[in-house]
Amino acid sequence: MDIRNIAIIAHVDHGKTTLVDKILHQTNVFRANQDTGELIMDSNDLERERGITIFSKNASVVYKDVKINVIDTPGHSDFGGEVERVLKMADGVILLVDAFEGPMPQTRFVLQKALQLNLKPIVVINKVDKPNCRPDEVHDAVFELFFNLDATEEQLDFPTFYGSGKNGWFNSKNEQSEDITPLMDGILQYVPAPKVPEGNLQMQITSLDYSTFLGRIAVGRVARGSISEGQPFSLMRTDGRIQKSRVKELYIFEALGKRKVTEVLAGDICAVVGIEDFTIGDTIADIENPEALAIISVDEPTMSMTFSINNSPFFGKDGKFVTSRHLRDRLMKETEKNLALRIEDTDSADSFLVYGRGILHLGVLVETMRREGYELTVGNPQVLVKYIDDKKHEPYENLVVDVPSEYSGKVIDLVTQRKGEMLIMESKGEMQHLEFEIPSRGLIGLRSQMLTNTAGEAVMAHRFLEYKPWKGPIPGRSNGVLISKNQEKTTGYSIDKLQDRGKFFVDPGEDVYTGQIIAEHIKPGDLIVNATEPKKLTNHRASGSDDATRIAPKTLLTLEECMEYIQQDECIEVTPKNIRMRKVILNEDERKKSSKSMQSEAVG
Structure with a gap:
């Protein structure tokens, strides 16, 4: 049977999985009355919740008696390891580009890998029905990107299709058509059949x-x-x-x-x-004359975190797997399929160093383990440092931010505080397009600050560039935290009295323990507070004063936001039911002793 193997690559949110949906529907994979929903290939719970593809997946359709193997890939740079290995299965790639945003950092990353493997590209400019879209400019930008990546003459002569995956049409003329038949014909026409050399298996x-x-x-x-x-x-x-x-x-x-x-x-x-x-x-x-294929090369990890057993006072309340043996076995099992992940033992038998591509990459692993019933503690994310010619080097990233013009000043200010340098500033319709070069350390915690300062309007993406000389200290979190003094249930009475001291991460009636971070302080420096004191009962009735307590709802942080929030002496307790931030050393006196000894070592 005639075969075509094609991978679909694009930046996150440019419409890969929607396009796969349309290909499945076009080739009558489903019955006419079958309710399939959307984003059919994103079958994992985490993928559906987050609206992103995390794992690459295969599907196969038959069109005009030709079997087309379709590989849907993740678009996020943290899951680049998934893309790098599955491209080996393809002979051609569909590069999907948003008609407004144009090529983004991740587009460059995956396209470079595809061109190096000499795959035949087909460019699809998606979302041409969006307001302010600029398909012709985007086509020129894609051509320039191919040229910059040293594409061959044959690769530079790529066919282009325009359309809207959501509305289910694509063709080569940028005029609305019935369906995606022109694109399907294009796959048969431009993607070569597999080249099969002679020889054994x-x-x-x-x-x-x-x-x-x-x-x-x-x-x-x-x-x-x-x-x-x-x-x-x-x-x-x-x-x-x-x-x-x-x-x-x-x-x-x-x-x-x-x-x-x-x-x-x-x-x-x-x-x-x-x-x-x-x-x-x-x-x-072959059993008799075995010959190996070249080993799959995957880019190095750029970030590490310490994974340890849960040693908080609430240890073992929620999880099924709580020992260091459970933790080690699960991490080792993950390295079998997650090529961009590395595990190292530490001096302690209860802790492991886990290396990954970024906070999202490590966060998805922690979230998956938590849902499987694991309890663990994860530390503050650190970037990997290399010494080149006896000089300290750190990873740098290319950061791209699209933001309404009125907020561009705030974005530039935030990035330059974190040692970023602006490379490009240009207008795209009503949006300002900014590109920076920034140390990877500067990205930790940047997303939440940027969304706060731009009223949630900023669209941010980044891609690893290279190792460059160390940029010096980067300011971290400016505010301290409020730490629980004792282990009990929080009370509305205490929280009400402490509300002017900071924003709380817990509600009244929640169990807390000594050393747990329960709020963000409004000033620098940490403060130990008692949030568990009940109101003393007297025989005087106070009409209406109890009803007057107005407690703001707690600030809910996701796992990745917690990872970006914590500092060096803090960690996150992750259980199937709870995510709590805490100090690494729970006891206040021991914390003070530890910080004094660290200061004296630094002076010495």
Whole structure:
């Protein structure tokens, strides 16, 4: 059967998953009366809640007797590791670009990877129905981007389609059409069929699936030869070992599911059941003359966090998995499929250093573990420092902010305070387009401040650039925190009296413990407060004065906001039901001793 393998790449929120929906509907994957909802491929709970794609996924459709394997990829730079490995399965890419925003930092990142692999690009300019859209300017900007990324002459001659994924039409003329047929024809016309070299079996495992019945399933594209059910093969490990194994069952992708087959030929994407111990990047090769494919290279992590067991007074109340052994096993299991993640042991048996691409990358891991029933403590995020020629270097990022003109001054002020340098400032309709170069450290906590200062109007995106010399100290949080003095339930009476001291993160009636952060102080410096004191009862009735307490609702912080908020001596307690911020050392006297000894060491 004729095959096309295509990956859909784009910046976050430019419409990849919506386009996949339209392709599935166009090829009659569903019954006419079937209610499928939207964003069909974003099947994970976290993806649906956040409205972003986190894991790359495969689907397969048949159009004009040609099988098209579609790979939906994440658009967020923190999940770039997912994109880098699945591009190996494709022969062509659809680069989706928003007709108003144009190419964004992540567009550049994924396009560069695709061009390096010599994939055939098709450019789709989406959302041409938006007000203020500028499809012709965006087309020129995309061409310039290709040119800057050293695309070949053949790649520079890319076909362009215009349309609206939401309204379900795409064509090459930027005039509304019936459906996405012109784009589907374009895929058949411009994306080459897989090139199959002569030789024995070669298939690289580029992602993994899991089934409670079948166990771990290896997914990849057969690069050479063919693979069949019951066939013995050599599994060539990334560490150089070779182990013999046998194919138990073989599946190909069909629509949104899989279909069992007896043989898969080179060029198709398939799932292999029966391999006990494998990692992404391993090669399934011929039993007699095994030859390995090149190992998948993934960009290095830029940020680290300490994951420890939960040692708060409320330890073990919510979670099923609370020991360091549980934590270690779960983190090691994650590294098997999450290539951009690295785990290191620390001096303590209860703590592990986890390296990732950014706060969102690490935050999604913590959130997933929490939902699985794990209790843990996570520390303050740190950027990775390298010493090059005995000089300290840190990661820098390219930061792009689109904001209404009246707020541009505030944005520039915020970024320059954090050692950012402005590179570009230009108008896009009523919006101001700003580009900066900023140390990765400066991005921690920047998003929430920027949204506060721009009334939620700023659209911010960033991408790792390179390591450059250390920029010196960057100011962190300006305000201190209010810390609970004792362990009890908070009372409305106490919180009411303390409201003028800060913004509270807890409501009356919540359990708190000594050393827990319960509010943000209105001034610099920390303050220990008693928020659990009840009102003393007297035999005097005060008419109406009890009703007069007006307590502002608590400030709810998401997990990522907590990660950006905490300082060096603070951490987050994460359980299936609660996220609490606390001091690393709960006892006040021990905290003072520790800070004195650290100061004397610094002076010494």
